Amino acid sequence: MQMLIQETSQEKASFSDRMRDKSHRSVFWAHCLRRAFDLGQNEMVNFMELLLSPAWKVLNKWFETDVLKATLATDAVIGTTGSVHTPGSGYVLLHHVMGETDGAQGIWSYVEGGMGAVSSAIGNAAREAGAQIVTNAEVSRLMVDEYGRAKGVQLADGSEVHSSIVLSNATPYRTFMELVPADVLPDGFLRSVKYADYSSGSTKINLAVDRLPSFQSCKLSYPHAGPQHRGTIHIGSESMEEIDSACQDAVNGVPSRRPVIEMTIPSVLDKTIAPPGKHVINLFIQYTPYKPSDGSWMDPVYRKSFADRCFSLIDEYCPGFSSSVIDYDMLTPPDLEREIGLTGGNLFHGAMGLDSLFLMRPVKGWSNYRTPVQGLYLCGSGAHPGGGVMGAPGRNAAQIVLQDVKRSSSFEQEDGVIKFENMAQKVSRILGRRTREALGTMYSIEIN
Ligand SMILES: Cc1cc2nc3c(=O)[nH]c(=O)nc-3n(C[C@H](O)[C@H](O)[C@H](O)COP(=O)(O)OP(=O)(O)OC[C@H]3O[C@@H](n4cnc5c(N)ncnc54)[C@H](O)[C@@H]3O)c2cc1C
Numbered sequence: 001m002q003m004l005i006q007e008t009s010q011e012k013a014s015f016s017d018r019m020r021d022k023s024h025r026s027v028f029w030a031h032c033l034r035r036a037f038d039l040g041q042n043e044m045v046n047f048m049e050l051l052l053s054p055a056w057k058v059l060n061k062w063f064e065t066d067v068l069k070a071t072l073a074t075d076a077v078i079g080t081t082g083s084v085h086t087p088g089s090g091y092v093l094l095h096h097v098m099g100e101t102d103g104a105q106g107i108w109s110y111v112e113g114g115m116g117a118v119s120s121a122i123g124n125a126a127r128e129a130g131a132q133i134v135t136n137a138e139v140s141r142l143m144v145d146e147y148g149r150a151k152g153v154q155l156a157d158g159s160e161v162h163s164s165i166v167l168s169n170a171t172p173y174r175t176f177m178e179l180v181p182a183d184v185l186p187d188g189f190l191r192s193v194k195y196a197d198y199s200s201g202s203t204k205i206n207l208a209v210d211r212l213p214s215f216q217s218c219k220l221s222y223p224h225a226g227p228q229h230r231g232t233i234h235i236g237s238e239s240m241e242e243i244d245s246a247c248q249d250a251v252n253g254v255p256s257r258r259p260v261i262e263m264t265i266p267s268v269l270d271k272t273i274a275p276p277g278k279h280v281i282n283l284f285i286q287y288t289p290y291k292p293s294d295g296s297w298m299d300p301v302y303r304k305s306f307a308d309r310c311f312s313l314i315d316e317y318c319p320g321f322s323s324s325v326i327d328y329d330m331l332t333p334p335d336l337e338r339e340i341g342l343t344g345g346n347l348f349h350g351a352m353g354l355d356s357l358f359l360m361r362p363v364k365g366w367s368n369y370r371t372p373v374q375g376l377y378l379c380g381s382g383a384h385p386g387g388g389v390m391g392a393p394g395r396n397a398a399q400i401v402l403q404d405v406k407r408s409s410s411f412e413q414e415d416g417v418i419k420f421e422n423m424a425q426k427v428s429r430i431l432g433r434r435t436r437e438a439l440g441t442m443y444s445i446e447i448n
Helices: 002-006 015-052 055-062 066-077 089-097 116-128 172-179 187-194 240-251 300-317 333-340 392-407 411-438
Strands: 108-111 139-144 150-155 160-162 166-168 202-209 233-235 260-264 279-286 325-331 376-378 442-445
Touching: 015 089, 055 066, 055 089, 055 240, 066 089, 066 233, 066 240, 066 260, 139 172, 150 166, 166 392, 172 187, 172 376, 202 300, 202 333, 233 300, 240 260, 240 279, 260 300, 300 325, 325 333, 376 392
Parallel strands: 166 376
Antiparallel strands: 108 442, 139 150, 150 160, 202 279, 202 325, 233 260, 260 279
Protein backbone atom coordinates (compact mmCIF):
# COMPACT_ATOMS: atom_id res chain seq x y z
CA MET A 1 0.00 0.00 0.00
CA GLN A 2 2.88 2.35 0.83
CA MET A 3 3.96 2.29 -2.79
CA LEU A 4 0.46 3.13 -4.05
CA ILE A 5 0.01 5.92 -1.51
CA GLN A 6 3.25 7.64 -2.45
CA GLU A 7 2.79 7.25 -6.19
CA THR A 8 2.25 10.56 -7.95
CA SER A 9 2.20 10.29 -11.67
CA GLN A 10 -0.14 7.75 -13.17
CA GLU A 11 -1.93 9.99 -15.64
CA LYS A 12 -1.14 11.87 -18.74
CA ALA A 13 -1.80 15.61 -18.92
CA SER A 14 -0.62 16.60 -22.36
CA PHE A 15 1.21 14.91 -25.21
CA SER A 16 4.62 16.06 -24.00
CA ASP A 17 3.82 15.12 -20.40
CA ARG A 18 2.66 11.76 -21.63
CA MET A 19 5.93 11.17 -23.39
CA ARG A 20 7.95 12.28 -20.38
CA ASP A 21 5.85 10.28 -17.94
CA LYS A 22 5.90 7.18 -20.07
CA SER A 23 9.08 5.72 -18.66
CA HIS A 24 8.12 6.67 -15.12
CA ARG A 25 4.78 4.93 -15.50
CA SER A 26 6.38 1.88 -17.08
CA VAL A 27 8.71 1.61 -14.09
CA PHE A 28 5.76 2.06 -11.72
CA TRP A 29 3.60 -0.63 -13.32
CA ALA A 30 6.59 -2.94 -13.64
CA HIS A 31 7.21 -2.41 -9.94
CA CYS A 32 3.54 -3.17 -9.19
CA LEU A 33 3.70 -6.35 -11.20
CA ARG A 34 6.90 -7.42 -9.48
CA ARG A 35 5.35 -6.80 -6.07
CA ALA A 36 2.30 -8.82 -7.14
CA PHE A 37 4.53 -11.70 -8.24
CA ASP A 38 6.52 -11.44 -5.01
CA LEU A 39 3.31 -11.74 -3.03
CA GLY A 40 2.42 -14.97 -4.76
CA GLN A 41 -1.08 -15.99 -5.79
CA ASN A 42 -2.45 -16.73 -2.33
CA GLU A 43 -1.31 -13.44 -0.82
CA MET A 44 -2.51 -11.52 -3.86
CA VAL A 45 -5.94 -13.13 -3.70
CA ASN A 46 -6.09 -12.36 0.04
CA PHE A 47 -5.24 -8.73 -0.74
CA MET A 48 -7.90 -8.51 -3.46
CA GLU A 49 -10.42 -10.11 -1.12
CA LEU A 50 -9.68 -7.47 1.51
CA LEU A 51 -10.08 -4.67 -1.03
CA LEU A 52 -13.28 -5.90 -2.60
CA SER A 53 -15.18 -7.63 0.18
CA PRO A 54 -17.60 -6.25 2.70
CA ALA A 55 -15.98 -5.84 6.12
CA TRP A 56 -18.60 -8.28 7.46
CA LYS A 57 -17.07 -11.10 5.42
CA VAL A 58 -13.45 -10.17 6.18
CA LEU A 59 -13.99 -9.88 9.93
CA ASN A 60 -16.12 -13.02 10.19
CA LYS A 61 -13.33 -14.90 8.49
CA TRP A 62 -10.69 -13.80 10.96
CA PHE A 63 -12.45 -13.33 14.30
CA GLU A 64 -15.02 -15.09 16.49
CA THR A 65 -16.07 -12.64 19.16
CA ASP A 66 -18.94 -10.30 18.26
CA VAL A 67 -17.72 -7.39 20.31
CA LEU A 68 -14.23 -7.53 18.77
CA LYS A 69 -15.64 -7.77 15.26
CA ALA A 70 -17.97 -4.83 15.93
CA THR A 71 -15.11 -2.76 17.34
CA LEU A 72 -13.00 -3.32 14.23
CA ALA A 73 -16.00 -2.93 11.92
CA THR A 74 -16.49 0.65 13.06
CA ASP A 75 -13.33 1.60 11.16
CA ALA A 76 -14.79 0.02 8.04
CA VAL A 77 -17.81 2.33 7.99
CA ILE A 78 -16.43 5.50 9.55
CA GLY A 79 -17.03 8.57 7.41
CA THR A 80 -19.24 6.60 5.02
CA THR A 81 -22.95 6.05 4.55
CA GLY A 82 -22.33 2.36 3.90
CA SER A 83 -22.76 -0.60 6.19
CA VAL A 84 -20.58 -3.56 7.09
CA HIS A 85 -22.27 -5.36 4.17
CA THR A 86 -21.15 -2.79 1.58
CA PRO A 87 -18.64 -4.29 -0.88
CA GLY A 88 -15.35 -2.42 -0.52
CA SER A 89 -15.88 -1.59 3.17
CA GLY A 90 -12.91 -3.93 3.74
CA TYR A 91 -10.76 -1.28 2.01
CA VAL A 92 -12.13 1.49 4.28
CA LEU A 93 -11.07 -0.69 7.23
CA LEU A 94 -7.59 -1.08 5.73
CA HIS A 95 -7.37 2.68 5.07
CA HIS A 96 -7.98 3.33 8.76
CA VAL A 97 -5.47 0.83 10.11
CA MET A 98 -2.58 1.14 7.66
CA GLY A 99 -1.16 4.29 9.27
CA GLU A 100 1.75 4.27 11.66
CA THR A 101 3.14 6.28 14.53
CA ASP A 102 6.88 6.39 14.99
CA GLY A 103 7.18 3.23 12.93
CA ALA A 104 4.49 1.29 14.83
CA GLN A 105 1.90 0.08 12.33
CA GLY A 106 -1.83 0.51 12.97
CA ILE A 107 -1.42 2.96 15.86
CA TRP A 108 -3.40 6.19 15.96
CA SER A 109 -1.96 9.20 17.66
CA TYR A 110 -3.24 12.21 19.43
CA VAL A 111 -1.24 15.42 19.11
CA GLU A 112 -0.80 17.68 22.12
CA GLY A 113 -2.93 20.80 21.72
CA GLY A 114 -5.27 19.10 19.23
CA MET A 115 -5.04 18.34 15.51
CA GLY A 116 -4.50 22.02 14.68
CA ALA A 117 -0.98 21.53 16.10
CA VAL A 118 -0.12 19.52 12.95
CA SER A 119 -1.09 22.42 10.66
CA SER A 120 0.73 24.86 12.95
CA ALA A 121 3.90 22.75 12.84
CA ILE A 122 3.84 22.62 9.04
CA GLY A 123 2.99 26.33 8.89
CA ASN A 124 5.87 27.24 11.21
CA ALA A 125 8.34 25.21 9.15
CA ALA A 126 7.12 26.92 5.96
CA ARG A 127 7.38 30.39 7.53
CA GLU A 128 10.91 29.60 8.72
CA ALA A 129 11.75 28.71 5.12
CA GLY A 130 10.38 32.06 3.92
CA ALA A 131 6.75 31.31 3.05
CA GLN A 132 4.04 33.86 3.73
CA ILE A 133 0.81 32.39 5.10
CA VAL A 134 -2.51 34.19 5.17
CA THR A 135 -5.42 32.68 7.11
CA ASN A 136 -9.10 33.64 7.47
CA ALA A 137 -9.10 34.68 3.84
CA GLU A 138 -11.87 33.10 1.82
CA VAL A 139 -11.16 32.50 -1.84
CA SER A 140 -14.15 33.50 -3.94
CA ARG A 141 -12.88 32.48 -7.37
CA LEU A 142 -9.93 31.25 -9.39
CA MET A 143 -8.69 33.81 -11.90
CA VAL A 144 -7.76 32.53 -15.36
CA ASP A 145 -6.05 34.27 -18.26
CA GLU A 146 -7.32 34.41 -21.85
CA TYR A 147 -5.80 30.97 -22.55
CA GLY A 148 -7.68 29.40 -19.63
CA ARG A 149 -4.54 29.13 -17.46
CA ALA A 150 -4.59 29.87 -13.73
CA LYS A 151 -3.32 33.34 -12.90
CA GLY A 152 -4.25 33.58 -9.21
CA VAL A 153 -7.22 33.83 -6.88
CA GLN A 154 -9.63 36.52 -5.88
CA LEU A 155 -10.52 36.72 -2.21
CA ALA A 156 -13.97 37.41 -0.77
CA ASP A 157 -12.87 40.95 0.17
CA GLY A 158 -12.16 41.61 -3.51
CA SER A 159 -8.36 41.56 -3.24
CA GLU A 160 -6.35 39.49 -5.70
CA VAL A 161 -3.38 37.17 -5.22
CA HIS A 162 -1.47 36.64 -8.46
CA SER A 163 0.29 33.36 -9.22
CA SER A 164 0.62 31.03 -12.18
CA ILE A 165 0.40 28.09 -9.76
CA VAL A 166 -2.57 27.51 -7.48
CA LEU A 167 -3.03 24.43 -5.29
CA SER A 168 -6.47 23.79 -3.83
CA ASN A 169 -7.22 21.54 -0.88
CA ALA A 170 -10.89 22.51 -0.95
CA THR A 171 -13.12 19.61 -2.04
CA PRO A 172 -13.22 18.81 -5.76
CA TYR A 173 -16.86 19.97 -5.80
CA ARG A 174 -16.04 23.31 -4.17
CA THR A 175 -12.94 23.81 -6.30
CA PHE A 176 -14.43 23.03 -9.68
CA MET A 177 -18.15 23.75 -9.25
CA GLU A 178 -17.80 26.90 -7.15
CA LEU A 179 -14.36 28.48 -7.58
CA VAL A 180 -13.29 27.74 -11.16
CA PRO A 181 -15.22 29.60 -13.89
CA ALA A 182 -17.55 27.01 -15.45
CA ASP A 183 -16.69 27.83 -19.07
CA VAL A 184 -13.06 26.72 -18.75
CA LEU A 185 -13.81 23.14 -17.73
CA PRO A 186 -14.80 20.28 -20.07
CA ASP A 187 -18.44 19.18 -19.63
CA GLY A 188 -17.53 15.56 -18.98
CA PHE A 189 -15.10 16.55 -16.23
CA LEU A 190 -17.67 18.87 -14.60
CA ARG A 191 -20.33 16.15 -14.70
CA SER A 192 -17.98 13.63 -13.05
CA VAL A 193 -17.12 16.10 -10.28
CA LYS A 194 -20.77 17.04 -9.79
CA TYR A 195 -22.01 13.48 -9.54
CA ALA A 196 -19.22 12.09 -7.35
CA ASP A 197 -20.42 10.73 -4.02
CA TYR A 198 -20.12 13.38 -1.29
CA SER A 199 -22.66 11.80 1.05
CA SER A 200 -21.85 11.38 4.71
CA GLY A 201 -23.58 10.07 7.80
CA SER A 202 -21.06 11.28 10.40
CA THR A 203 -21.60 13.76 13.20
CA LYS A 204 -19.08 14.99 15.73
CA ILE A 205 -19.95 16.10 19.24
CA ASN A 206 -17.22 17.75 21.32
CA LEU A 207 -18.07 17.96 25.01
CA ALA A 208 -16.78 19.58 28.17
CA VAL A 209 -17.50 17.39 31.21
CA ASP A 210 -16.94 17.88 34.92
CA ARG A 211 -15.70 14.33 35.55
CA LEU A 212 -14.45 11.26 33.75
CA PRO A 213 -16.99 8.67 32.66
CA SER A 214 -17.15 5.68 34.96
CA PHE A 215 -17.63 2.51 32.91
CA GLN A 216 -19.71 -0.05 34.73
CA SER A 217 -18.03 -2.89 32.82
CA CYS A 218 -14.64 -1.81 34.10
CA LYS A 219 -13.82 -2.47 37.71
CA LEU A 220 -10.38 -0.88 37.60
CA SER A 221 -10.05 1.77 40.23
CA TYR A 222 -7.54 4.52 39.67
CA PRO A 223 -7.54 7.82 41.50
CA HIS A 224 -7.63 9.68 38.18
CA ALA A 225 -7.68 8.39 34.62
CA GLY A 226 -7.15 4.69 34.04
CA PRO A 227 -6.19 2.76 30.91
CA GLN A 228 -9.91 2.44 30.10
CA HIS A 229 -9.98 6.19 29.41
CA ARG A 230 -6.93 6.32 27.14
CA GLY A 231 -7.96 4.45 24.00
CA THR A 232 -10.77 4.69 21.49
CA ILE A 233 -13.90 3.67 23.35
CA HIS A 234 -16.64 2.03 21.31
CA ILE A 235 -20.16 2.55 22.61
CA GLY A 236 -23.46 1.05 21.53
CA SER A 237 -22.76 -1.48 18.83
CA GLU A 238 -21.78 -4.80 20.30
CA SER A 239 -22.17 -6.74 17.07
CA MET A 240 -21.87 -6.05 13.36
CA GLU A 241 -25.64 -6.60 13.10
CA GLU A 242 -26.16 -3.60 15.38
CA ILE A 243 -23.93 -1.42 13.17
CA ASP A 244 -25.93 -2.59 10.18
CA SER A 245 -29.25 -1.74 11.80
CA ALA A 246 -27.92 1.73 12.77
CA CYS A 247 -27.09 2.15 9.07
CA GLN A 248 -30.52 0.90 7.96
CA ASP A 249 -32.17 3.71 9.97
CA ALA A 250 -30.19 6.23 7.90
CA VAL A 251 -31.08 4.40 4.68
CA ASN A 252 -34.70 4.93 5.75
CA GLY A 253 -33.95 8.65 6.12
CA VAL A 254 -33.69 9.00 9.90
CA PRO A 255 -30.76 9.29 12.33
CA SER A 256 -29.85 5.96 13.94
CA ARG A 257 -32.01 5.09 16.92
CA ARG A 258 -28.95 3.47 18.54
CA PRO A 259 -26.06 5.35 16.95
CA VAL A 260 -22.57 3.91 16.56
CA ILE A 261 -20.37 6.00 18.87
CA GLU A 262 -16.58 6.22 19.11
CA MET A 263 -15.44 8.15 22.16
CA THR A 264 -12.01 9.57 22.89
CA ILE A 265 -10.97 11.59 25.93
CA PRO A 266 -7.89 13.58 24.83
CA SER A 267 -7.67 15.51 28.13
CA VAL A 268 -6.54 12.38 29.99
CA LEU A 269 -3.37 12.55 27.89
CA ASP A 270 -3.10 16.25 27.20
CA LYS A 271 -3.28 18.58 30.19
CA THR A 272 -3.20 21.68 27.97
CA ILE A 273 -6.80 21.45 26.78
CA ALA A 274 -8.89 21.36 29.99
CA PRO A 275 -8.68 22.91 33.47
CA PRO A 276 -7.71 20.56 36.32
CA GLY A 277 -10.51 18.14 37.17
CA LYS A 278 -12.45 18.83 33.96
CA HIS A 279 -12.26 16.91 30.70
CA VAL A 280 -12.79 17.18 26.96
CA ILE A 281 -14.58 14.31 25.23
CA ASN A 282 -14.91 13.77 21.48
CA LEU A 283 -17.76 11.66 20.15
CA PHE A 284 -17.65 10.46 16.57
CA ILE A 285 -21.17 9.36 15.70
CA GLN A 286 -22.98 7.54 12.89
CA TYR A 287 -25.46 7.53 11.16
CA THR A 288 -26.92 10.98 10.68
CA PRO A 289 -28.42 11.69 7.23
CA TYR A 290 -27.63 15.11 5.74
CA LYS A 291 -31.36 15.79 5.31
CA PRO A 292 -33.30 13.70 7.81
CA SER A 293 -36.89 12.92 6.82
CA ASP A 294 -38.27 13.38 10.34
CA GLY A 295 -36.91 16.88 11.11
CA SER A 296 -34.15 19.35 10.38
CA TRP A 297 -30.64 19.88 11.75
CA MET A 298 -31.48 23.59 11.72
CA ASP A 299 -34.09 22.98 14.44
CA PRO A 300 -32.51 23.37 17.92
CA VAL A 301 -35.06 20.99 19.48
CA TYR A 302 -34.32 18.30 16.89
CA ARG A 303 -30.57 18.74 17.39
CA LYS A 304 -30.86 18.53 21.16
CA SER A 305 -33.02 15.42 20.99
CA PHE A 306 -30.36 13.64 18.91
CA ALA A 307 -27.54 14.74 21.24
CA ASP A 308 -29.61 13.54 24.23
CA ARG A 309 -30.13 10.19 22.48
CA CYS A 310 -26.35 9.80 22.22
CA PHE A 311 -25.79 10.80 25.85
CA SER A 312 -28.52 8.37 27.05
CA LEU A 313 -26.84 5.57 25.11
CA ILE A 314 -23.57 6.39 26.87
CA ASP A 315 -25.47 6.42 30.21
CA GLU A 316 -26.23 2.71 29.61
CA TYR A 317 -22.49 2.02 29.82
CA CYS A 318 -21.48 4.87 32.16
CA PRO A 319 -24.35 5.69 34.52
CA GLY A 320 -24.50 9.41 35.26
CA PHE A 321 -22.65 10.45 32.09
CA SER A 322 -25.42 12.87 30.99
CA SER A 323 -25.23 14.76 34.26
CA SER A 324 -21.47 15.31 33.82
CA VAL A 325 -21.95 17.34 30.63
CA ILE A 326 -21.10 21.04 31.10
CA ASP A 327 -21.61 22.01 27.46
CA TYR A 328 -21.17 20.64 23.96
CA ASP A 329 -20.77 21.55 20.33
CA MET A 330 -22.40 19.39 17.67
CA LEU A 331 -21.31 19.22 14.02
CA THR A 332 -23.80 17.43 11.76
CA PRO A 333 -23.08 16.92 8.02
CA PRO A 334 -24.62 20.32 7.04
CA ASP A 335 -22.60 22.02 9.82
CA LEU A 336 -19.38 20.42 8.55
CA GLU A 337 -20.26 21.62 5.06
CA ARG A 338 -21.02 25.17 6.18
CA GLU A 339 -18.19 25.60 8.69
CA ILE A 340 -15.32 23.65 7.09
CA GLY A 341 -16.41 23.60 3.46
CA LEU A 342 -16.82 19.81 3.38
CA THR A 343 -19.23 19.12 0.52
CA GLY A 344 -22.13 17.01 1.85
CA GLY A 345 -20.28 16.91 5.19
CA ASN A 346 -18.06 14.14 3.81
CA LEU A 347 -14.89 13.96 5.96
CA PHE A 348 -12.81 12.63 3.10
CA HIS A 349 -13.78 15.25 0.46
CA GLY A 350 -15.67 12.46 -1.31
CA ALA A 351 -16.46 8.83 -0.59
CA MET A 352 -13.57 6.35 -0.46
CA GLY A 353 -15.52 3.76 -2.46
CA LEU A 354 -13.81 1.36 -4.83
CA ASP A 355 -15.01 3.49 -7.74
CA SER A 356 -13.23 6.58 -6.43
CA LEU A 357 -9.76 5.40 -5.43
CA PHE A 358 -6.32 5.66 -7.01
CA LEU A 359 -6.70 6.22 -10.81
CA MET A 360 -10.33 7.25 -10.28
CA ARG A 361 -9.74 9.89 -7.58
CA PRO A 362 -11.02 12.59 -7.83
CA VAL A 363 -12.36 11.51 -11.23
CA LYS A 364 -11.21 9.15 -13.93
CA GLY A 365 -8.39 10.63 -16.03
CA TRP A 366 -7.31 13.27 -13.50
CA SER A 367 -5.68 11.38 -10.65
CA ASN A 368 -2.27 13.05 -10.95
CA TYR A 369 -3.14 16.28 -9.10
CA ARG A 370 -3.18 18.27 -12.34
CA THR A 371 -6.55 19.60 -13.49
CA PRO A 372 -8.02 20.73 -16.82
CA VAL A 373 -6.92 24.26 -15.86
CA GLN A 374 -3.19 24.62 -16.46
CA GLY A 375 -1.50 25.78 -13.26
CA LEU A 376 -4.32 24.61 -10.96
CA TYR A 377 -3.62 21.52 -8.85
CA LEU A 378 -5.72 19.58 -6.36
CA CYS A 379 -3.75 18.76 -3.20
CA GLY A 380 -6.34 17.72 -0.57
CA SER A 381 -8.24 14.61 0.44
CA GLY A 382 -10.29 14.66 -2.74
CA ALA A 383 -7.11 13.57 -4.55
CA HIS A 384 -5.29 10.21 -4.31
CA PRO A 385 -4.87 8.56 -1.77
CA GLY A 386 -7.78 10.23 0.02
CA GLY A 387 -8.69 11.40 3.51
CA GLY A 388 -7.11 11.34 6.92
CA VAL A 389 -4.39 13.35 8.60
CA MET A 390 -1.53 11.85 6.59
CA GLY A 391 -0.34 14.59 4.25
CA ALA A 392 0.08 12.21 1.30
CA PRO A 393 -2.09 14.10 -1.24
CA GLY A 394 -0.25 17.35 -0.43
CA ARG A 395 3.19 15.77 -0.64
CA ASN A 396 2.39 14.05 -3.93
CA ALA A 397 0.83 17.20 -5.41
CA ALA A 398 3.88 19.27 -4.43
CA GLN A 399 6.11 16.81 -6.29
CA ILE A 400 4.01 17.13 -9.42
CA VAL A 401 4.13 20.93 -9.21
CA LEU A 402 7.94 20.79 -8.86
CA GLN A 403 8.15 18.52 -11.91
CA ASP A 404 5.96 20.84 -13.95
CA VAL A 405 7.80 23.98 -12.92
CA LYS A 406 11.13 22.33 -13.73
CA ARG A 407 9.85 21.47 -17.18
CA SER A 408 9.01 25.06 -18.09
CA SER A 409 11.78 26.58 -20.07
CA SER A 410 11.62 30.36 -19.68
CA PHE A 411 14.34 32.04 -17.63
CA GLU A 412 11.79 33.65 -15.36
CA GLN A 413 10.26 30.30 -14.55
CA GLU A 414 13.64 28.63 -14.16
CA ASP A 415 14.49 31.28 -11.64
CA GLY A 416 11.14 30.49 -10.02
CA VAL A 417 12.00 26.78 -9.98
CA ILE A 418 15.20 27.37 -8.12
CA LYS A 419 13.47 29.50 -5.52
CA PHE A 420 10.55 27.09 -5.29
CA GLU A 421 12.78 24.04 -5.03
CA ASN A 422 15.01 25.68 -2.48
CA MET A 423 12.00 26.55 -0.42
CA ALA A 424 10.50 23.05 -0.79
CA GLN A 425 13.79 21.47 0.31
CA LYS A 426 14.12 23.93 3.15
CA VAL A 427 10.55 23.29 4.34
CA SER A 428 11.08 19.57 4.21
CA ARG A 429 14.41 19.83 6.10
CA ILE A 430 13.00 22.15 8.74
CA LEU A 431 9.82 20.15 8.96
CA GLY A 432 11.69 16.97 9.80
CA ARG A 433 13.50 18.76 12.63
CA ARG A 434 10.69 21.04 13.75
CA THR A 435 7.68 18.76 13.50
CA ARG A 436 8.74 16.68 16.46
CA GLU A 437 9.49 19.81 18.54
CA ALA A 438 6.45 21.76 17.43
CA LEU A 439 4.10 18.84 17.79
CA GLY A 440 5.35 18.50 21.32
CA THR A 441 4.10 15.20 22.60
CA MET A 442 2.32 12.68 20.44
CA TYR A 443 0.29 10.09 22.27
CA SER A 444 -0.66 6.69 20.94
CA ILE A 445 -4.29 5.72 21.07
CA GLU A 446 -5.22 2.08 21.07
CA ILE A 447 -8.59 0.47 20.70
CA ASN A 448 -10.36 -0.35 23.98
C1 LIG B 1 -15.29 15.41 12.35
C2 LIG B 1 -14.05 14.88 11.69
C3 LIG B 1 -13.26 13.98 12.35
C4 LIG B 1 -12.11 13.48 11.75
N1 LIG B 1 -11.32 12.62 12.46
C5 LIG B 1 -10.14 12.22 11.93
C6 LIG B 1 -9.23 11.45 12.68
O1 LIG B 1 -9.48 11.12 13.85
N2 LIG B 1 -8.07 11.07 12.09
C7 LIG B 1 -7.77 11.41 10.82
O2 LIG B 1 -6.68 11.05 10.32
N3 LIG B 1 -8.62 12.14 10.06
C8 LIG B 1 -9.78 12.57 10.59
N4 LIG B 1 -10.64 13.33 9.84
C9 LIG B 1 -10.31 13.57 8.44
C10 LIG B 1 -9.26 14.65 8.30
O3 LIG B 1 -9.59 15.74 9.13
C11 LIG B 1 -9.20 15.10 6.86
O4 LIG B 1 -9.00 13.99 6.01
C12 LIG B 1 -8.07 16.11 6.66
O5 LIG B 1 -8.24 17.25 7.48
C13 LIG B 1 -8.07 16.53 5.24
O6 LIG B 1 -7.11 17.53 5.05
P1 LIG B 1 -7.20 18.40 3.76
O7 LIG B 1 -6.08 19.36 3.80
O8 LIG B 1 -7.35 17.53 2.57
O9 LIG B 1 -8.59 19.20 3.87
P2 LIG B 1 -9.27 20.02 5.03
O10 LIG B 1 -8.64 19.73 6.34
O11 LIG B 1 -10.75 19.78 4.86
O12 LIG B 1 -8.92 21.50 4.65
C14 LIG B 1 -9.57 22.19 3.59
C15 LIG B 1 -9.56 23.64 4.00
O13 LIG B 1 -9.98 24.45 2.90
C16 LIG B 1 -10.74 25.50 3.43
N5 LIG B 1 -11.55 26.08 2.35
C17 LIG B 1 -12.58 25.53 1.67
N6 LIG B 1 -13.06 26.41 0.78
C18 LIG B 1 -12.31 27.52 0.88
C19 LIG B 1 -12.32 28.78 0.23
N7 LIG B 1 -13.20 29.07 -0.74
N8 LIG B 1 -11.41 29.72 0.61
C20 LIG B 1 -10.50 29.46 1.59
N9 LIG B 1 -10.45 28.27 2.24
C21 LIG B 1 -11.34 27.34 1.88
C22 LIG B 1 -11.57 24.84 4.51
O14 LIG B 1 -12.10 25.78 5.42
C23 LIG B 1 -10.54 23.92 5.13
O15 LIG B 1 -9.84 24.56 6.17
C24 LIG B 1 -11.77 13.86 10.44
C25 LIG B 1 -12.57 14.80 9.77
C26 LIG B 1 -13.69 15.32 10.39
C27 LIG B 1 -14.54 16.34 9.67
